[in-house]
Amino acid sequence: MELKEIKEFLHGGDYNPDQWLDRPEVLQDDIRLMKQAGVNVVTLGVFSWSSIEPKEGVFTFEWLDRIMDQMYENGIHVILSTPSGARPPWMAQKYPEVMRTGENRVPMLYGGRENHCESSPIWREKVRLIDEKLSERYAEHPALIMWHLSNEMYGRCYCEKCARNFRKWLQKKYGSIEELNRQYWSSFWSHKYTDFSEINPPARHGETQQHALVLDYHRFYSDLQIDFLEMEKEAVQKYNPRIPVTTNMFNVNCGLNYQKLAKSLDVMSWDSYPRWHCQKDKSTEWENAAGAGFVFDYARALGGKPFYLMESVPSVPSQFEVCKLKRPKMHLLSSMQAVAFGSDSVQYFQWRKSNGAVEKFHGAVIDHNGSADTRVFRDVCEVGARLKDISFIKGTQEKARAAVIYDYDNMLALQEQSGITRKKEFFASQIQRHYEALLKNYVNVDVISQEADFSRYQVIIAPLLYLFKSDTAAKIREFVEKGGSFVMTYYSGLVNENDLCFSGTLSDPVFPPYSLNDVFGVRVMETDAICDDEYNEFTYKGEDYKAFTCCELVETDGAEVLSKYKLDFYQGMCGVSKKQYGEGFAYYIACNTEDAFLYELYRDVLDQAGVSRILDIGYVKDVMIRERGGYIFLMNFSRETRTVTETITLGGYDYIILQK
Ligand code: GAL
Numbered sequence: 001m002e003l004k005e006i007k008e009f010l011h012g013g014d015y016n017p018d019q020w021l022d023r024p025e026v027l028q029d030d031i032r033l034m035k036q037a038g039v040n041v042v043t044l045g046v047f048s049w050s051s052i053e054p055k056e057g058v059f060t061f062e063w064l065d066r067i068m069d070q071m072y073e074n075g076i077h078v079i080l081s082t083p084s085g086a087r088p089p090w091m092a093q094k095y096p097e098v099m100r101t102g103e104n105r106v107p108m109l110y111g112g113r114e115n116h117c118e119s120s121p122i123w124r125e126k127v128r129l130i131d132e133k134l135s136e137r138y139a140e141h142p143a144l145i146m147w148h149l150s151n152e153m154y155g156r157c158y159c160e161k162c163a164r165n166f167r168k169w170l171q172k173k174y175g176s177i178e179e180l181n182r183q184y185w186s187s188f189w190s191h192k193y194t195d196f197s198e199i200n201p202p203a204r205h206g207e208t209q210q211h212a213l214v215l216d217y218h219r220f221y222s223d224l225q226i227d228f229l230e231m232e233k234e235a236v237q238k239y240n241p242r243i244p245v246t247t248n249m250f251n252v253n254c255g256l257n258y259q260k261l262a263k264s265l266d267v268m269s270w271d272s273y274p275r276w277h278c279q280k281d282k283s284t285e286w287e288n289a290a291g292a293g294f295v296f297d298y299a300r301a302l303g304g305k306p307f308y309l310m311e312s313v314p315s316v317p318s319q320f321e322v323c324k325l326k327r328p329k330m331h332l333l334s335s336m337q338a339v340a341f342g343s344d345s346v347q348y349f350q351w352r353k354s355n356g357a358v359e360k361f362h363g364a365v366i367d368h369n370g371s372a373d374t375r376v377f378r379d380v381c382e383v384g385a386r387l388k389d390i391s392f393i394k395g396t397q398e399k400a401r402a403a404v405i406y407d408y409d410n411m412l413a414l415q416e417q418s419g420i421t422r423k424k425e426f427f428a429s430q431i432q433r434h435y436e437a438l439l440k441n442y443v444n445v446d447v448i449s450q451e452a453d454f455s456r457y458q459v460i461i462a463p464l465l466y467l468f469k470s471d472t473a474a475k476i477r478e479f480v481e482k483g484g485s486f487v488m489t490y491y492s493g494l495v496n497e498n499d500l501c502f503s504g505t506l507s508d509p510v511f512p513p514y515s516l517n518d519v520f521g522v523r524v525m526e527t528d529a530i531c532d533d534e535y536n537e538f539t540y541k542g543e544d545y546k547a548f549t550c551c552e553l554v555e556t557d558g559a560e561v562l563s564k565y566k567l568d569f570y571q572g573m574c575g576v577s578k579k580q581y582g583e584g585f586a587y588y589i590a591c592n593t594e595d596a597f598l599y600e601l602y603r604d605v606l607d608q609a610g611v612s613r614i615l616d617i618g619y620v621k622d623v624m625i626r627e628r629g630g631y632i633f634l635m636n637f638s639r640e641t642r643t644v645t646e647t648i649t650l651g652g653y654d655y656i657i658l659q660k
Helices: 024-036 062-073 089-094 121-138 160-174 177-184 211-236 258-264 286-303 330-340 375-389 408-416 425-439 472-481 595-609
Strands: 010-015 041-044 077-081 144-148 269-271 307-311 343-348 402-405 445-448 459-462 485-489 522-529 536-540 543-556 560-564 574-581 584-589 591-593 623-628 631-636 655-659
Touching (some): 010 375, 024 062, 041 062, 041 343, 062 077, 062 121, 121 211, 160 177, 160 211, 211 258, 211 408, 258 286, 269 286, 286 307, 286 330, 286 425, 286 445, 286 623, 330 375, 330 655, 402 425, 425 459, 472 574, 472 584, 522 574, 536 574, 536 591, 543 595, 584 595
Parallel strands (some): 010 041, 010 343, 041 077, 077 144, 269 307, 307 343, 402 445, 402 459, 459 485, 485 584
Antiparallel strands (some): 536 543, 536 560, 543 591, 574 584, 623 631, 631 655
């Protein structure tokens, strides 16, 4: 069956029956309980290699045959995973090269997961073989609806094979060592290379300060992993190319460029683990919900269609410093949030708690007690029932008119460069803040890369777009010219994609934002960093707001100055500006500032651009509003009651769905 033919939301999760093969009564319970909980999908085989190929060349699929058949007989779909997230001990013993080498150049010993060398021909051969066998055996199985490749790929290997592949990758990218030297600015500290063979992957005990090299290694490794996943895709689709393929993504910054990977996948899927109830202010879950919202908007925009929530925790996680239980109602609310933001499923890690090893206390639908008489099981049953009630929303998607740029390459470069602040987490958190200011304005938002098609949107916000790819400036110009509203902030348009600064000459000076001075009507002259105990200030529409961390000294030419700095030697200079260019408007925010200001400014930007709000009300603290398929989801992420309108009041952690 094709995914799109499934009328109901998928509800289920990772199921590891291979851990219970000696307990047939447990497996019988599982099926009964799944049906009771409204489970209609399981993800099988994620880490099952040693159960499928216990010895090299000896394949034992019989248990999996039985489970696949049982699932089908009971109306439960299967997402079948390739086992390449972890490998059996025999493999590492016989072929140590399948293990990664660390950045310190020390080869890893057997253990853990997702720590294989993607350059290893043996690793590739073994994975292809087992994937093809799975495809041969199950590609036509009626329970199978999707392939799941590996599991949350991340990290990098630094072995000699990878170094050789890296040099080839560089050769292809730059063509000549001279061009590489130019892009790397390698006369700095006498780093001029004479041959590609002299280049090594970065290392803390070697090179980390040639930023272009570090960026390139990250890009190379991400390309290597994408190539590996494409190999897996080809292998599983060998016997039936109609079965769609996904891999579970989990962290926008895990080392794998999802914005590139998305092109190789049929379906986007995401694992979401907010730290519910651990914020400082225990009365609000806004921060957690907005963090989850950001990645959902990212996952949905990656594929341009609904995504799948592949993993979430039904009760208590085990990987955090403080592992708190989900409070009553939070499981239903957080599941509905995923749906509101475009998920076509609610899936869990995991169905049944393992009895041993590191995740034995990680929350599951069924606890060690094996009972259905638990709060968690009742919560899961309720989600199952509610998902059935709203099946008519499945497959729909709402067009977002506003977008925020979170660009993988830009973030990589921001975190490596050494300006404004050394706090790496600062940069991603800034993008999140701008995103939240839009979210609070109650519009649907896409989170996109700078390579996305801008013409789909009326408003685009680009916080700290430090790195411009070759056509970015031209795209922004065209977007504004044709009527779009583009907001750019401080620290934008400084470097090219190799982290090489744009520069000028006496006769042709170049000021940031690169090649867009006429569009924004601003020229950035200098950039001041602000100590943690200092601030500057400006006024916008009669209200005073503070500026922190970074204030640019901006000269304007043709732009309307919306706010001026009030303090320090640059008092009177422009802090926020707006300029009409062609049919549209270009806004520039020259400093890091308060959330309240961003909310107000974006309110005005959206109004001017004619982007209407889902509900025409101001932000109600902790209440999230999203639209999907002609329905409005109102979700209260406070444990206290919130009055949304004269007629709508939401109790703590309550939600409602209204027809538009
Ligand atoms: C995910 C992972 C699962 C499991 C889970 C625990 O990141 O994909 O295999 O480890 O975390 O939270």
